[in-house]
Structure formats: structure tokens, C-alpha cells
Amino acid sequence: MYTLYTTLGSGNCYKVQLLMHQLQVPFRMVQIDVLKGETRSPEYLRINPNGKVPFLVLPDGRTLGESNAMLLHLAEGSDLMPQDPFERMRVFEWLFWEQSSHEPYISPARFWIAIMPEGRVEKAEQIATWHERGNAALQIMEKHLSRHDYLVGDRYSVADIGLYGYTCVAQDGEFDMSAYPAVSAWLERVKQSADYREMMDLATAA
Amino acid sequence: MYTLYTTLGSGNCYKVQLLMHQLQVPFRMVQIDVLKGETRSPEYLRINPNGKVPFLVLPDGRTLGESNAMLLHLAEGSDLMPQDPFERMRVFEWLFWEQSSHEPYISPARFWIAIMPEGRVEKAEQIATWHERGNAALQIMEKHLSRHDYLVGDRYSVADIGLYGYTCVAQDGEFDMSAYPAVSAWLERVKQSADYREMMDLATAA
Numbered sequence: 001m002y003t004l005y006t007t008l009g010s011g012n013c014y015k016v017q018l019l020m021h022q023l024q025v026p027f028r029m030v031q032i033d034v035l036k037g038e039t040r041s042p043e044y045l046r047i048n049p050n051g052k053v054p055f056l057v058l059p060d061g062r063t064l065g066e067s068n069a070m071l072l073h074l075a076e077g078s079d080l081m082p083q084d085p086f087e088r089m090r091v092f093e094w095l096f097w098e099q100s101s102h103e104p105y106i107s108p109a110r111f112w113i114a115i116m117p118e119g120r121v122e123k124a125e126q127i128a129t130w131h132e133r134g135n136a137a138l139q140i141m142e143k144h145l146s147r148h149d150y151l152v153g154d155r156y157s158v159a160d161i162g163l164y165g166y167t168c169v170a171q172d173g174e175f176d177m178s179a180y181p182a183v184s185a186w187l188e189r190v191k192q193s194a195d196y197r198e199m200m201d202l203a204t205a206a
Numbered sequence: 207m208y209t210l211y212t213t214l215g216s217g218n219c220y221k222v223q224l225l226m227h228q229l230q231v232p233f234r235m236v237q238i239d240v241l242k243g244e245t246r247s248p249e250y251l252r253i254n255p256n257g258k259v260p261f262l263v264l265p266d267g268r269t270l271g272e273s274n275a276m277l278l279h280l281a282e283g284s285d286l287m288p289q290d291p292f293e294r295m296r297v298f299e300w301l302f303w304e305q306s307s308h309e310p311y312i313s314p315a316r317f318w319i320a321i322m323p324e325g326r327v328e329k330a331e332q333i334a335t336w337h338e339r340g341n342a343a344l345q346i347m348e349k350h351l352s353r354h355d356y357l358v359g360d361r362y363s364v365a366d367i368g369l370y371g372y373t374c375v376a377q378d379g380e381f382d383m384s385a386y387p388a389v390s391a392w393l394e395r396v397k398q399s400a401d402y403r404e405m406m407d408l409a410t411a412a
Contacts, residue, residue, distance in 0.1 A: 012322075049346075066297055068298070069299040069303075076291065076294075086268065093270055093275040094274035096275045096302070100272065100305050103255075140256065143255075
């Protein structure tokens with residue numbers, strides 16, 4: 001069985017949980033409390049020397065970091081990973097774009113507003129930058145999703161899961177989602193996918 | 207023929223140029239001067255609304271952003287992309303890790319030290335952070351490369367190209383490469399790969 005080291009409320013962890021749940025891949029979860037410094041504990045660093053979550057242990061003991069690498073590895077061969085080379089290219093593009101231009105802004109804005117609000121005043125300047133760049137990312141999604149139901153190939157895929165992880169909590173980072181009607185409609189569409197589960201449902205399962 | 211929109215001295219652009227050169231894929235380059243604001247010109251934004259480089263136009267007119275998505279798309283089916291699922295998993299892991307934990311620190315440190323040194327004093331605090339995190343990334347590479355000649359499957363692959371792009375210029379960002387003998391030996395090994403070209407050789411070719 002797979003073991004996923006995970007932390008409550010992390011969009012990067014949620015992506016992997018949602019994919020495994022939707023693929024009906026059995027896995028157990030081990031909760032690591034990032035806020036308590038558990039990713040830096042000697043015990044966890046023996047498991048994952050990079051000290052990050054999510055972290056996946058495969059049934060044969062091999063280990064894997066990087067949430068989007070997990071998505072590509074786990075989805076391969078399933079209906080959630082296209083076979084067409086140009087659709088695959090788009091999956092790669094969205095997943096790298098998520099890590100370079102979306103998650104680095106939406107995730108910390110949400111963290112310092114919704115999870116660690118005591119740091120909000122000190123982070124005000126950075127939050128303004130994250131809002132500006134996160135909104136630029138949401139505008140790119142809005143433009144695409146105003147013409148397509150899904151991110152790649154007009155059907156639900158691992159690219160949608162990759163982008164859903166933090167887009168579904170952007171409102172908690174005070175991104176005004178009413179400005180993004182096509183993104184909002186897509187969020188609802190993802191919720192209708194087979195075996196969909198909310199972040200907090202999966203966080204406490206397994 | 208492929209067209210690559212590129213900018214002089216960018217490691218993200220160089221990766222794609224090096225791969226295409228080594229795969230003997232014919233391409234032409236269009237130089238975009240980021241420092242002169244050309245990625246934000248109306249003309250360029252009509253080509254790439256995201257305003258970034260590198261940007262690839264495929265022979266059939268389709269376009270592709272994200273350097274590492276280009277690497278995965280172009281390398282597929284060649285000797286530089288493994289076929290084994292677990293080796294592919296490692297390629298994905300290194301390429302996502304490069305964008306999340308390596309390039310975001312090594313690239314800006316090098317930029318503000320070697321390319322825009324007039325901003326160095328103002329950026330001193332950030333440069334210290336980039337050095338700390340960039341060195342952490344180089345230590346992870348050092349640990350792996352002290353036991354392996356290459357990043358994946360003990361042979362040269364697209365993962366090496368992905369990491370080479372900014373590791374080869376880390377010294378210009380005042381990362382002390384003498385602290386990383388295995389990484390330094392790997393840099394030399396990459397230079398021995400078939401049809402290798404230096405960054406500046408490819409920047410002026412086309």
C-alpha cells in the first residue's frame with residue numbers, strides 16, 4: 001500500500017489525496033504538523049531528508065517528493081492522463097505553470113490570511129504582491145475556462161486536479177472569486193467529478 | 207520548424223536550446239530583451255499573452271510555455287527520456303524540484319549579482335535568503351551526485367539538462383562551487399555529452 005505523509009489544509013497534499021481517492025488507489029496517510037515544526041524533526045528527516053510534505057512512499061518502499069510529480073506518476077495509464085502527445089504537453093504546461101506562477105502566490109496569501117493571521121500585518125507588503133500575481137494567475141485560468149469546460153482536452157484530467165488544489169481555497173486568501181465566473185463554474189464542475197471529496201474530508205480519512 | 211522566443215543569458219531558455227540542439231531538432235530563435243521590457247511589449251504580448259520567455263511555437267503553430275514542459279514534450283520518445291515508469295517518475299521529480307526549490311533561489315541571486323549588480327545593495331537581504339536556500343538545493347544535488355554519475359538511471363537524460371540550466375551559472379551568483387565537488391564533476395560530465403554547447407554559443411546561434 002502507498003503511504004502519504006501529509007499536513008492538514010495543504011493544497012499540495014490535497015491534490016495527491018484527491019487523485020489517489022479518485023483513482024481508487026489504496027493509501028494510508030501520516031499527518032505531519034508543519035506548524036509544530038514536525039517536518040524538521042529528526043524522525044521525519046530520516047524518512048524525508050528534504051523535510052517537506054507531501055511525501056509519498058510507494059508500495060515497494062521507493063519514495064517520491066514533489067506533488068505534481070506524484071500526480072504525473074500516479075495518473076499515468078488512467079483516464080485522468082491523456083495519451084495524445086499534445087494533450088500531454090498541455091498537462092505538463094499547466095502543472096509546471098501551477099508551481100511557478102499560481103501556487104507561489106495563492107498559497108502564501110491564503111496561509112498568512114487564513115491560517116496564520118497573526119503574521120498578517122508584518123507580511124502586508126508581501127501579501128499585496130501575492131494578491132497582484134495570484135490575480136494575474138486567476139485571470140489566465142479565467143481566460144482559458146471561459147472557452148473550455150476543463151483545462152486540457154475538454155474533459156476532467158490530472159491537470160484539473162493540479163490546479164484545483166489551491167484554486168479551491170483562493171477565497172480564503174481574500175482573492176475575490178466573484179471576479180472569476182468561469183473559474184468558479186469550473187470549481188463547481190470539479191466537485192461533480194466521480195468520487196470527488198472535499199479537502200477536509202480527505203484530510204481526516206484513511 | 208520550431209520557433210523559440212528566448213532571452214540572452216536565461217538558464218530556462220538555455221535548457222530548451224540545449225535539448226533541441228542535442229536532439230538535432232531544427233529551430234530558429236527570436237531574441238526578446240527582457241531588460242528592455244520587450245516581454246511586455248504589445249507585439250510580444252500578442253504572441254505570448256503571459257509575457258514570459260522561453261516560449262515555443264511548434265511547427266504546426268501550436269504554442270507552449272514553461273521550460274520544463276518543453277523539455278518533457280520534446281524529449282519524449284528520444285534516448286534522453288527514460289521509458290521505465292520509475293525512472294520517468296524521477297525525471298518528473300527533479301524537474302518539478304528544479305522549479306520549486308532550485309531555480310527560484312539560484313536564478314535571482316545570479317541575476318542581482320552578475321546581471322543587474324546595481325540592485326545588489328537594495329536586494330542584500332533577499333540575496334542572503336536566496337544563498338541559504340540555493341545552497342540547500344546544491345547540497346541535495348551534491349548528496350545524490352556523490353553516489354551517481356547522473357540524476358536519473360545513471361545516464362544522461364533530460365533531467366540533467368533541466369538542472370544544468372541554472373547550476374552551470376550558480377558560480378556567477380556567488381555560490382561557492384568548490385563546496386560541491388560531485389556537482390562540479392557532474393557539470394564537467396554534462397559538458398562531455400554529445401553535441402553539447404555552452405549557453406553563450408547557443409544564444410547567438412539559430
